[in-house]
Amino acid sequence: MPSPPVPDPGSRAAASEDDRLRGLVSAIRDETARAAHVHASLIRLRSEALGIAMDQVARSRSRESREREMPVRSLALEIAVATHAHDLTVQKELSDAHTMTQKFTATVDALAQGRIGARHAAAILETGIVLDDDATRAAWEQVVLTHAERESPGRVRAFGRELAESVHPVGMTQRHARAAASRGVSVRDLADGMAELSVILPATVAYGIRDRLRRQAAAIRASMNDEAAGASAAADGSTDESSTEADSTSAHGTAAGSADARGTAAGSGDSGGTAGADATEGSSAAAGASAATTAARATGAGLRATGTSASAASADEAHSAGPAQIAPIDVHADVTDTRTLAQIGADVCADLLLTAAPAIDPTTDETCPGGLGAIRGHVQITVPVLTLLGRADVGASIDGRTPIDPETARQMTAHAPGWDRVLCDPVTGTVLDVDRYSPTAAQRRFLAARDRHCRAPGCRAPITRCQIDHNHEAQNGGRTRLCNLCHLCVRHHTLKTESEWTVDQDPDGTLRFHSPLGYEHREKLPARVLFVPDADPPPF
DSSP states (O other), X not given: OOOOOOOOHHHHHHHHHHHXXXXXXXXXXXXXXXXXXXXXXXXXXXXXXHHHHHHHHHHOOOOOHHHHTHHHHHHHHHHHHHHTOOHHHHHHHHHHHHHHHHHOHHXXXXXXXXXXXXXXXXHHHHHHTTOOOHXXXXXXXXXXXXXXXXXXXXXXXXXXXXXXXXXXXXXXXXXXXXXXXXXXXXXXXXXXXXXXXXXXXXXXXXHHHHHHHHHHHHHHHHHHHHHHHHHHHHHHHHHHHHHHHHHHHHHHHHHHHHHHHTTXXXXXXXXXXXXXXXXXXXXXXXXXXXHHHHHHHHHHHHHHHTTOOHHHHHHHHHHHHOGGGOOOOXXXXXXXXXXXXXXXXXXXXXXXXXXXOOBSSTTSOOBOOTTGGGOOOXXXXXXXXXXXXXXXXXXXXXXXXXXXXXXXXHHHHHTOSOOOOEXXXXXXXXXXXXXXXXXXXXXXXXXXXXXXXXXSTTOOOBGGGEEEEESSOGGGTXXXXXXGEEEEEHHHHHHHHHSSOEEEEOTTSOXXXXXXXXXXXXXXXXXXXXXXXXXXXXOO
């Protein structure tokens, strides 16, 4: 009678791992449903809180929309302080929650039951909000919810947008005109000193811009490759002619050597041969360098047109030095543009936006008269002195919020019309003084260096979009001193001035925000990172 098969230990281990993974998948599914229920509860709480604030708005007798909005702004800041968030983000969350509970009740119920997730709900809100008619939107919501219970959020968003387009009672022309009013420009910070520039435009304009940039990038690539090929051919021809002259000169030198062996005036013969060869080699190098310089100069012109001028600068410096000072270079070196088409397109876009004169009307070619074409972008650069001297490689930033590479920071400070030296405490990093003479200007510069951005809780609006606030109002006896001043963006300056929020400042610059509900939030000075040189720095 055959013996039963012996279980394979590897199979048992694999089955155990599969059982463990099944348990984990089941647990993740259950926790996701629980998180959806919590998210639905949070939506309802936000909606209820906003409802109370809106009741206060309704009771307000003010005719100014900004004043009537203060209860909502104040509530947003209360929640932001409590949850360590930005009040503008909180205000949007409150608005979305109120919209969800008022217009998408079935979606909130499905979220509470764990039938869909938070991202599904966000997709439904995003694609269904365009439907103004309640009956149409409710029918649309039921169809999309059925789809959402078995599909991913991305598919739900695509399906919901397509379905909303098909049932929308308002024509596309009218909706497009309304949507075009939301066009604008925004910047999102990225890592490694980069940022993403986003422009909301009509689709035809956006795709037209991208197509034109691609065509211009391709034309630049083709033109520069042609110029490089022509320069390389010219350099090869020059090298061939120089080689012929060098051969004949070398023969002359050999003859002089033979004369020396016969006891004749070898010194002059050998000297002449060597000097002739050196002179010919020098002219050959100069010719090669001139050809390469011409190619680099042509390439540099294209690079300057697209925001990169390093190659052109080096070629111009070599050319101005004269043939006697030009170092030997490889005339066969590759001088073609190594950037991708996407990189060239980005450089062209930057040059067009930074240097072109705007038109009076997008439908005409007439440019604006006067100074609009001469307006240039301005940024505030903060650079640690060690980075400025090349002793460190970190710390440079724009407006105290976006890191940039040190080389760019050094170039910009070298050409800046003016810059401030900020003296910091070597231990705490607190700003001690700023080198300027005019008292009023010095106070502004000190505050800009100290605050770096809006000092309201959670806000990072840059100094360029901020106003200087008297913590204790000037009309109430507050003095214009550093211990009574700070930067607040327009939104928070208005909120502090026109609501019951108050601000006190401690001697070390810490701000104490007092909310209308009686809470206090301490806002310390923005932290700074200091870079200390080595004990024995290398000599320059």
